[in-house]
Amino acid sequence: MQQIWRTEEQATSDQFGYWREVVCDAFVHLNPQRCDAMGTNKPFFGEVEATRYGAVGVAHVRAQAQHVVRGTREIGRSSRSCYYLNLQVRGVGLTRQSGRDSVLAPGDFTIVDASRPYELGFGGDFHQLSLEIPTALANETLKDAENLLPGLFVSGAGGLGAVLSRYVFSLAEELRACSIEEENALMRGFLGLLAQAPATRRAIVVTDRRIRQRALLFAIKSSVGARLGDHDLKPGILARRFGISVRTLHNLFAEDGVSFGNWLLAERLKKSREALVSPDHCGRSIAEIAYAWGFSDQSHFGRAFRKKYGLAPREYRRSLLCR
Known part of the structure; x- marks a missing residue:
């Protein structure tokens, strides 16, 4: 069943408050903060389209600049155990978890563990595709998943990363036509490929260093500009x-x-x-x-x-x- 939330359906003064409720309903308890200084006097656009296929959730998030925190306080309010794979479709995103900081350009993705603190940052308008992966499925498929996945970054610029990025898009589109058994098989196949990504993590970061710097500079300028x-x-x-x-x-x-x-x-x-x-x-x-x-x-x-x-x-x- 698909659920859609849009802030534009609310009064301007209520839009960001509504957005806080939306992200908590669609995902886990989060604390989003605006990146501009206009308060409730300025409209805020945010939209989430979420669909659940068995134990796996797929969501498209489109919104304006913001800083999102899931700290110990938020974890205490919703202790849901899952991983979120967030793939950047448009704009630039920043993710921090377990000492790993990543800047995401379109095609890149990162994974966060919802049971641990993390932060997300967006300096301007963005679109992310978010895939909810059950913790049990990840632990059954991957050895040491709790250390491998949190904060993991994969570049979609080429090689295995590009294959994985396209795989995520395909999963989001095709899960609707799959049985539970097929869904689990596809997810296990994806996680198996993902296990190969950390070995190339360092090479990816070094090779794309200038791209990462340009993306980070763009995010900073967008945030300050707002x-x-x-x-x-x-x-x-x-x-x-x-x-x-x-x-x-x-x-x-x-x-x-x-x-x-x-x-x-x-x-x-x-x-x-x-x-x-x-x-x-x-x-x-x-x-x-x-x-x-x-x-x-x-x-x-x-x-x-x-x-x-x-x-x-x-x-x-x-x-x-x-x-």
Whole structure:
């Protein structure tokens, strides 16, 4: 039986609260948190299509940027024992469990053990295909599954990883036509192939290092871009959020040819400039607009704006609004 939940059917102020209930109903008890600073004033899109085939569950999750936590508190509220295989279909995802951190590009997947703490992060819109694997089935099929599977990452870029990625898509589509016996046989076959993946894990990570870095940088930029008005966007806070060191964060931006500070300043100036000449913001003062986009020092904003666009904010606004 298929179940579908959509936040767009709720009032804007209720959408994210409803989303919290949805993910807990569809999966296990989780604590999702918004990545923007707009609170209930901004719509939140989230959709889950879930179907159960015997002991195996298949779900498509489409939603906006968020950070999801399953900690000891959440585990205490729902102690369900299963594994979730999460395959990235669109966007970029981050997963952390058992000391293993993974950045997922489309085609990649990772596995989490629902009986242990884990975190998921999405810097922008995303689509994941989630496969629920019963713990009993995994333990019967794989030796040392409890150590092998939690936090396991498989790249879908090529080789065995690409085969496994396509296998997951096929399973999600074909389970509906299978008997319980056929379902178990398919799942055991998949887990058997999966047992070969850890041997190539290190090679996959090294080979795709630059791809992983670009995906992580994209996720960080997407997350920051969704909350430019937050006055607490410090490198240390961002680094902790994404499970990396401050040095790694700065290196990611340096390899992109810009410092984190200069990139953040440019993004905030761009949004401020757009607001200054937007008819929707005619009634707002320059100080209000600057503060809304993360500038707490008006003198600094004025100097930076003039350097970037050649005119002071007031002159720039007047020159365009009077045309």
